[in-house]
Amino acid sequence: MRMRKKPNLGPRMEACRAWQILEPEEMAGRWRSLKPDACALWVEVGCGKGKFTVETAAANPDVLLLALERCREAMVMAMEKAKAMGLTNVFFLDLDAQDMERCFCPGEADRLFLNFPDPWPRSKNAKRRLTHRKFLRLYTRVLREGGEIHLKTDNRKLFDFTLEELAALGLPTKNRSYNLHENGTVGILTGYEEKFYAQGVPICRVEVVCRPLAEPRTEEETSHDERIFRC
Secondary structure, eight states, X not given: OOOOOOTTHHHHHHHTGGGEESOGGGGTTOGGGGSTTOSEEEEEEOOTTSHHHHHHHHHOTTEEEEEEOSOHHHHHHHHHHHHHHTOSSEEEEOOOGGGGGGTSOTTOEEEEEEESOOOOOSGGGGGXXXXXXXXXXXXXXXXXXXXXXXXXXXXXXXXXXXXXXXHHHTOOEEEEESSTTTTSOOSOOOHHHHHHHHHXXXXXXXXXXXXXXXXXXXXXXXXXXXXXXXO
């Protein structure tokens, strides 16, 4: 759902400028200069209003967290949270996931979070899913070998699709769950996730262990139809 335009967006963004990276392409290979003592570099793709982002940064003060978000109306709310909490280990980027390689050197990141990405349910839009193999290949290049992708979604079809893509690429998984909060909440929740939990909606989660992958073979690798998304 598209957010309404925020009043005074410009001044609000400016007030949080210290938490925004305006030219991320210039930071490739230099991200850790933002926090030289960081023990790890984590990336969140699509941070939304930032609940998960700021709580994760606060709970892991020795980690440098970079949050990607294309919606400025959402990002300003996330930055305002970070500012109010006085966080110094989290920064925000107006960056599309498909452009990550312009801003990160190979193997520069240690972990990547994908929380409730758009499922793009129609088969013709499969390549837009952030867990399509073209994106998974990109993540494995940005992440170091042994780095991890942490995915959460309320969409079982997207989860099953993702597991198929991971298997096709030979990427190992661990800590797989089809109902993460079945016995009470686990870990830090996003804003959406809190609502889903209150409604009893099962949350699927998986951790992916990255390794180097061969280059894409041909278009045939991505031409298969997604049966699980058909009506």
